[in-house]
Amino acid sequence: MFKQRKSAGRRNYFAFIIISVFIFGCTAASELKEADDFFNRGNYAASLNKYEQISREYPSEADRVLFEMGLIYAYPGNERRDYRKSLECFEKLIKEHPQSVYRHDSGIMISQINNIMIKQERIVAQQKHIEALESEVKSKGGEILAQRKHIDALEREVRDKGNEILALQKKIEQVSAIQSGRTDKILIEKNERRLTLFSKGKILKTYKIALGGNPVGPKERAGDNKTPEGFYVIDSRNRDSRYHLSLHISYPNEKDRKRARQLGVNPGGDIMIHGIKNGYSWIGEAHTKSDWTQGCIAVTDEEIEEIERLVPNNTIVEIRP
Numbered sequence: 001m002f003k004q005r006k007s008a009g010r011r012n013y014f015a016f017i018i019i020s021v022f023i024f025g026c027t028a029a030s031e032l033k034e035a036d037d038f039f040n041r042g043n044y045a046a047s048l049n050k051y052e053q054i055s056r057e058y059p060s061e062a063d064r065v066l067f068e069m070g071l072i073y074a075y076p077g078n079e080r081r082d083y084r085k086s087l088e089c090f091e092k093l094i095k096e097h098p099q100s101v102y103r104h105d106s107g108i109m110i111s112q113i114n115n116i117m118i119k120q121e122r123i124v125a126q127q128k129h130i131e132a133l134e135s136e137v138k139s140k141g142g143e144i145l146a147q148r149k150h151i152d153a154l155e156r157e158v159r160d161k162g163n164e165i166l167a168l169q170k171k172i173e174q175v176s177a178i179q180s181g182r183t184d185k186i187l188i189e190k191n192e193r194r195l196t197l198f199s200k201g202k203i204l205k206t207y208k209i210a211l212g213g214n215p216v217g218p219k220e221r222a223g224d225n226k227t228p229e230g231f232y233v234i235d236s237r238n239r240d241s242r243y244h245l246s247l248h249i250s251y252p253n254e255k256d257r258k259r260a261r262q263l264g265v266n267p268g269g270d271i272m273i274h275g276i277k278n279g280y281s282w283i284g285e286a287h288t289k290s291d292w293t294q295g296c297i298a299v300t301d302e303e304i305e306e307i308e309r310l311v312p313n314n315t316i317v318e319i320r321p
Helices: 002-040 044-057 061-072 083-096 103-139 141-177 254-263 281-289 301-310
Strands: 185-189 194-200 202-208 230-241 243-249 271-274 316-319
Touching: 002 044, 002 061, 044 061, 061 141, 061 230, 103 141, 103 301, 194 301, 202 301, 230 271, 271 301, 271 316
Parallel strands: 185 316
Antiparallel strands: 185 194, 194 202, 230 243, 230 316, 243 271
């Protein structure tokens, strides 16, 4: 009787441990989702507070929390953005978490933010110069024309610097969206030889592509070297592909199968988004000068590595003529 009770107690104890680990992991995930939801609703202060709470309660998430907080502090839509606090987050991540997957992108963000801060400092200095010149113009009536021209040139330079800041802020916004893993659609436009990644209707990135050797019209049968047209999903991936690595597109869909049955042919399959054939990666972007695949969509090896990282399985794929 004692042995039976002891055995039952041991099973209950291990069950408790397993359930505790499961609940703890789910709680961390739910806390991170709550912080991300605050960000998506534009409540950046609440999102930052939530990430600080997560950092205290879940030390294993410290590097991710620092990265997300750095993005929020630098986010262009945040009216109370603070580039210095953003730098502190990214620099702390690099210093304290040398093995973090966020280390490389933190370095990129540090470079971008430093560029913005340098340009802002120049704008402030030039605006002060403009104000001093305008004051001098008022006191020196005889030099108004020359000084006015100088002021106009400085104002043009300020506008140019402002445009550069806007461009850098857009890059930061793009990095933020990409790192959040919100890619939800791939659009392939055959005529334009273009592949575009979307997140909630916004363009994240575009790529030049090569298609099947017989690109006009939808794929009908095996061996026709045509790239399909229609709606599909990414249903698997192969990191040991003969074409560097590849994402599998769910061709044929029901419409494709029906057309093949009517024609009495095999619709074919194995349609991928992939890189360049192994051993030929040195060709690089020059591969897009011609359509060379057997119906697949090809990009460079560097580009397919990026796409594979950004696009999860079940992402929608729309292929247009």
